[in-house]
Amino acid sequence: MTLGKVFVAGHRGMVGSAILRRLEARAAAGEAITPMTRSRAMLDLTDAGAVRAFMQAERPDAVVLAAARVGGILANRDRPAEFIRDNLAIECNVIHAAHETGVRRLLNLGSSCIYPRGAPQPMREEALLTGPLEPTNEPYAIAKIAGIKLCESYNRQHGTDFRSIMPTNLYGPGDNFDAAGSHVLPALIRRFDRARQAGADEVTIWGTGTPRREFLHVDDLADAALFVLDLPKPAWDTQTAPMRSHVNIGTGRDLTIRELAGLVAAAAGYTGRIGFDPGKPDGAPRKLLDVSRMASLGWRARIPLEQGIRETWRWYLDNEGARRD
Secondary structure (H helix, E strand, O other), X not given: OOOEEEEEEOOXXXXXXXXXXXXXXXXXXXXXXXXXXXXXXXXXXXXHHHHHHHHHHHOOOEEEEOOOOOOOHHHHHHOHHHHHHHHHHHHHHHHHHHHHOOOOEEEEEXXXXXXXXXXOOOEOHHHOOOOOOOHHHHHHHHHHHHHHHHHHHHHHHHOOOEEEEEEOEEEOOOOOOOOOOOOHHHHHHHHHHHHHXXXXXXXXXXXXXXXXEOEEEHHHHHHHHHHHHHOOHHHHHHHOOOOOOEEEEOOOOOEEHHHHHHHXXXXXXXXXXXXXXXXXXXXXXXXXXXXXXXXXXXXXOOOOHHHHHHHHHHHHHHOHHHHOO
């Protein structure tokens, strides 16, 4: 399928901007691709009428649904209603409008938090809805599960070609480094930058440091997203059987938060002590995706974590770090 006009919803976020860069590069190389974007000020994706009017006027051939309200443990704890409400609204509005206007293919981006807290590791796609979710981000996870089931249900009832990918923890240029809303890796970059600047003897990290996490560079995710979007429908249906709904995107490798902190500290040039506060929440004990399905399709991540952290650190210094509090 020639992608044609591709609407990237959420193009200013870390994920959406990475996918947009890939689409623009392909268009510049001569492919029949016309990326389309709208800022939040121009199009509120939580407004069903505005989304419907935009889709009817512009008639995109494909949609990448990368827009979402996201955040770390603290943000999920303090604003659960916003996380479930806004994400449900965005998914319902964009997916339904895509069906109404005859969008040929839609790619929905989810999150690995959809899987049960106690799911066998590494987590396979079939683990969805087999047990209780991690309590610290349950509202967000429920919204992301709903997005998968929306795509699956429209496919079953209306014959649409709406696909979902479930990335592991993402990081890279354009990440959110805000102290109150960031995920663990950008939060660590910010903490170690402040500590290095202040000459602090110790940095204390939330939790015990023992949970294990998997991390994927956002440029790898962008490559994977377009790889899946480009797949012919028979290949997608075969590889996502029996659910035909979603596929995991990750590296298949994880490390402890303690090990991650050491890598970030090394990239930042911080030489002080690293402590942990077990009184703060850890989140799920382990989150590692089974990526064998994507591997069987011919895609694997290529950016090593150490390299990605160094690149992200340099981006932070050139952008966010220049505006230190």
